[in-house]
Amino acid sequence: xxxxxxxxxxxxxxxxKQPFRSSFTLNESLKxxxxxxxxxxxxxxxxxxxxxxxxxxxxxxNSILGLxxxxxxxxxxxxxLKVLYCTLVRSQVEYGSVVWSPHxxxxxxxxxxxxxxxxxxxxxxxxxxxxxxxxxxxxVSLEKRCYLFDVTFLYKALNGYLNVDVFPxxxxxxxxxxxxxxxxxxxxxxxxxxxxxxxxxxxLIELWRCGIQYP
Numbered sequence: 001x002x003x004x005x006x007x008x009x010x011x012x013x014x015x016x017k018q019p020f021r022s023s024f025t026l027n028e029s030l031k032x033x034x035x036x037x038x039x040x041x042x043x044x045x046x047x048x049x050x051x052x053x054x055x056x057x058x059x060x061x062n063s064i065l066g067l068x069x070x071x072x073x074x075x076x077x078x079x080x081l082k083v084l085y086c087t088l089v090r091s092q093v094e095y096g097s098v099v100w101s102p103h104x105x106x107x108x109x110x111x112x113x114x115x116x117x118x119x120x121x122x123x124x125x126x127x128x129x130x131x132x133x134x135x136x137x138x139x140v141s142l143e144k145r146c147y148l149f150d151v152t153f154l155y156k157a158l159n160g161y162l163n164v165d166v167f168p169x170x171x172x173x174x175x176x177x178x179x180x181x182x183x184x185x186x187x188x189x190x191x192x193x194x195x196x197x198x199x200x201x202x203x204l205i206e207l208w209r210c211g212i213q214y215p
Contacts, residue, residue, distance in 0.1 A: 009034045013046055042096045050100040054107040061092040061114045069121055081122040082137055089118055090142070097146045098153045111142045 003026065010024045010031040024031045036045040036052070043053050068084055075081060093111055102108045119133045126133075134140065157164045 005029050009037050011035065011037055011044075011046055013048060015047065040096070042099055050102070050107065051104075053100055054102065054110055057093050057095070058110045058114055061089050062117070064092065065089050065114070065117055065121060078122055078137075085118045085122055089114065093142060094145065094149070097149050101146045101150055102143065108143050115139075115142050 005027050008026055008031055010033045012019055012021070012033070021033075023033075036043050038044075043056075045052065065085070068088065072081060072084065093114055102111060116130060119130070119137065119139070122137060123133055128136065153162070154166070156162045157166045158170075
């Protein structure tokens, strides 16, 4: 495989405040050091934090929703407004969610605010609670949808529907373990240790937690 030298960057991924810095050359070209790099539309920074990504997608979704509110002012067709919201707004905050699935209260709240605004845009200022509005439109929270995407990805990866080998990162209970522990079988996953918050929220750790609850 050949690499495009101009598109290659150097990024140190660490939690240290003063990490060891080193240079890297490729084809006698010194690589530029960056603190954030975008690949396939998803930015990854040197702390593995998704705050900036959530800020960007929520700002974009709010802009699109604001445009819809101006363009569709006076519309009463709930189904049409729901399709517009799901297609143009919700899709912005769900792209690639298996990679960056929100885990902090800050990011979850920012995403749910988008949905609250979108539902008010569809139903208008009716005297309903948020849960009643969701039930009326047959929708679920964005947090639950992201969790569903995680579970679906894990299922497809484990059953060969995706060309992704996740078995080296998953540890199943054996038959011997089933005799020592209750409520486990060879389809249950063992708890993997993660010392830092960054490791606890990596995609494979999150998928493992999905597998624990949905074996």
